[in-house]
Amino acid sequence: MESIKHKNILVVGATGGIGSIVVKLLINSGGNLFIAGRNEKLLYEIADQHKIDAGACYIGDLTNQENVLELKEKYFKKYPTIDMLINTSGIGIIKTTDHLSESDFYKTIMVNLFAPYLLIKAFLPSMKESKKGLVVHIPGVLGKVPMLGAAAYSASKYGLVGMLQSIREEIKRTDIRITNLFMGGVDSPFWENIDLKVQKEKMITAEEAAKAIWFLCQQPTSGVISEMVLQPFNHQAI
Numbered sequence: 001m002e003s004i005k006h007k008n009i010l011v012v013g014a015t016g017g018i019g020s021i022v023v024k025l026l027i028n029s030g031g032n033l034f035i036a037g038r039n040e041k042l043l044y045e046i047a048d049q050h051k052i053d054a055g056a057c058y059i060g061d062l063t064n065q066e067n068v069l070e071l072k073e074k075y076f077k078k079y080p081t082i083d084m085l086i087n088t089s090g091i092g093i094i095k096t097t098d099h100l101s102e103s104d105f106y107k108t109i110m111v112n113l114f115a116p117y118l119l120i121k122a123f124l125p126s127m128k129e130s131k132k133g134l135v136v137h138i139p140g141v142l143g144k145v146p147m148l149g150a151a152a153y154s155a156s157k158y159g160l161v162g163m164l165q166s167i168r169e170e171i172k173r174t175d176i177r178i179t180n181l182f183m184g185g186v187d188s189p190f191w192e193n194i195d196l197k198v199q200k201e202k203m204i205t206a207e208e209a210a211k212a213i214w215f216l217c218q219q220p221t222s223g224v225i226s227e228m229v230l231q232p233f234n235h236q237a238i
C-alpha cells in the first residue's frame with residue numbers, strides 16, 4: 001500500500017457525511033489536509049477536531065468560479081503541490097420530470113458537474129506539472145445506472161464520468177490517476193432533502209463509504225483503480 005503520510009490532500013465537501021469522515025481517516029494516516037465546504041460553523045468544528053489550522057480551510061460555493069480561484073490561491077499558499085484531490089461534494093434532487101423544475105436541473109448540474117470542472121481547471125495543471133497525482137470523485141451508481149426520478153442527478157453524474165473519461169486522454173503520459181467511486185445509497189445527510197422513502201438501515205454507512213476512499217488513496221501508484229463499485233447488499237445486482 002502507498003503511504004498517505006505527508007501527502008498534500010485537498011478534500012472538498014469536507015463538511016458532508018462522507019467527506020467529514022474521509023478527513024478524519026486521512027489526517028489519522030498522516031496526510032497534510034486542506035479542507036473546503038460551505039458550512040462555516042461545521043467546517044471550523046471539523047478543523048478544530050483534527051487540529052487543521054485556518055490557513056488550510058476554505059469556505060465557499062464551488063459552483064462560483066471566483067470562489068474556486070480563491071480556494072486555489074489559498075491552497076497553494078499552504079502547500080506547494082497537490083498529491084490528491086478528493087471531491088466528496090454534491091447534491092441530490094430526485095424528482096420525476098413533471099416535478100423537476102428548471103432551477104432543480106440547473107442547480108444539480110452546477111454542483112455535480114460544473115464545480116468538478118472548475119476544480120479540475122484549478123488543480124490539474126499543478127498535477128500535470130509534477131506528472132503525478134490522484135483525483136477521486138463519487139459519481140455513485142446513478143452515474144452508471146439511472147433510476148426513476150434521477151433525470152437531473154444522473155445527467156450530472158453521467159456528465160461527470162464523461163468529462164473525466166475525456167480528461168484521462170489528456171493525462172496519458174503522466175502518472176496522474178483518476179478514480180471514480182460508484183456507490184449505492186449511503187446513510188448521510190444527503191438524503192435529508194430528498195422526498196423519497198428510503199431504508200437508511202439498509203444503506204452503506206458513511207464510515208464504510210469513507211473507508212473506501214481512504215483505501216483508494218493508498219493504492220500503489222504503478223496502477224490505477226479507474227473505478228470501484230460499492231453497493232449495499234440488497235442492491236448488489238448493479
Ligand SMILES: NC(=O)c1ccc[n+]([C@@H]2O[C@H](COP(=O)([O-])OP(=O)(O)OC[C@H]3O[C@@H](n4cnc5c(N)ncnc54)[C@H](OP(=O)(O)O)[C@@H]3O)[C@@H](O)[C@H]2O)c1
Binds near residue numbers: 012017018062138186
Ligand atoms: N449519500 C449517498 O447515498 C450517495 C450515494 C452515491 C453517491 N453519493 C455522492 O457522494 C458525494 C457525497 O455525498 P454525501 O452523502 O456525503 O452528501 P452530504 O452529506 O449531503 O454532503 C455533501 C457535501 O457537498 C457540499 N456541497 C454541496 N453543494 C455545494 C456547493 N455548491 N459548494 C460547495 N460544497 C457543496 C456540502 O457542503 P455544505 O454542507 O458545507 O454546504 C457537503 O459537504 C456526493 O457527490 C454524492 O452525490 C452519495
